[in-house]
Amino acid sequence: MNPRNRVEQMPVDVFGNDDGFVLVADLPGVRVEDLTVELDKGLLTVAGLRRLGLDGENAETPTFEYRRRFQVPDEIDGERVAARLEHGVLTVTLPKAEAHKPRRIPIS
Amino acid sequence: MLFRFDEIDRAFGWMNAVHHQLDRMLAQGGLADLPRADHQGRVTVEETEGDFWLRADLPGVRAEDVDLQLDGDVLTLSARRAVEQPEGHRVHMQERRPFEFTRALKLPGAVDADAVKATFDAGVLTIRLGKRPVVQPRAITVNVAR
Numbered sequence: 001m002n003p004r005n006r007v008e009q010m011p012v013d014v015f016g017n018d019d020g021f022v023l024v025a026d027l028p029g030v031r032v033e034d035l036t037v038e039l040d041k042g043l044l045t046v047a048g049l050r051r052l053g054l055d056g057e058n059a060e061t062p063t064f065e066y067r068r069r070f071q072v073p074d075e076i077d078g079e080r081v082a083a084r085l086e087h088g089v090l091t092v093t094l095p096k097a098e099a100h101k102p103r104r105i106p107i108s
Numbered sequence: 109m110l111f112r113f114d115e116i117d118r119a120f121g122w123m124n125a126v127h128h129q130l131d132r133m134l135a136q137g138g139l140a141d142l143p144r145a146d147h148q149g150r151v152t153v154e155e156t157e158g159d160f161w162l163r164a165d166l167p168g169v170r171a172e173d174v175d176l177q178l179d180g181d182v183l184t185l186s187a188r189r190a191v192e193q194p195e196g197h198r199v200h201m202q203e204r205r206p207f208e209f210t211r212a213l214k215l216p217g218a219v220d221a222d223a224v225k226a227t228f229d230a231g232v233l234t235i236r237l238g239k240r241p242v243v244q245p246r247a248i249t250v251n252v253a254r
């Protein structure tokens with residue numbers, strides 16, 4: 001099996017209050033440049049390529065993809081969704097609003 | 109329900125994958141895994157010609173909450189993390205777990221204690237342990253005077 005075709009899901013927490021939602025995902029081994037967070041038509045996709053060969057010395061170490069999708073409520077303001085990746089943990093904040101416009105979310 | 113899984117998410121089990129990979133890596137690395145506490149960490153052990161490599165998934169763990177000790181051929185790794193819930197929020201989904209564990213790994217060969225290097229990047233701890241060179245038995249020719 002080609003490890004590049006392997007997909008795994010990551011454990012996720014989702015919290016909410018009147019202002020919106022916070023999604024927290026464990027993504028160890030995923031760097032900012034290998035992570036995509038996308039919101040399109042109410043579907044939030046989090047996908048990250050996990051690299052184990054962090055020093056580049058173990059080329060045979062499996063690489064695989066974390067991928068998971070979430071249905072988000074229409075009331076989320078796509079323009080104000082923000083994502084942060086720190087120590088292998090992704091935090092996505094999804095504020096509530098009326099806007100439904102799909103957009104790619106920049107990762108800081 | 110505000111957030112729900114789609115079909116992709118139902119098809120894969122996180123913990124199953126962890127256990128499978130752990131078993132496989134340990135079998136491949138030939139390392140004996142001493143008794144350990146339950147935790148979510150994923151550990152990969154590999155052996156190259158000159159080194160042993162250990163990689164541990166420690167997402168959300170701060171560097172100061174990792175402890176690493178080498179005693180002879182036993183490497184002991186301890187790590188912990190807390191999982192915080194934002195104040196005033198309802199919980200819609202809770203899969204991430206806090207953990208605190210200590211694992212002792214018996215290495216199949218001697219390690220040069222001065223050649224151990226640990227790095228922590230993107231929530232993954234990488235430890236490189238340089239092997240101690242094996243002293244080869246030398247054949248000595250002895251000329252016996254007659």
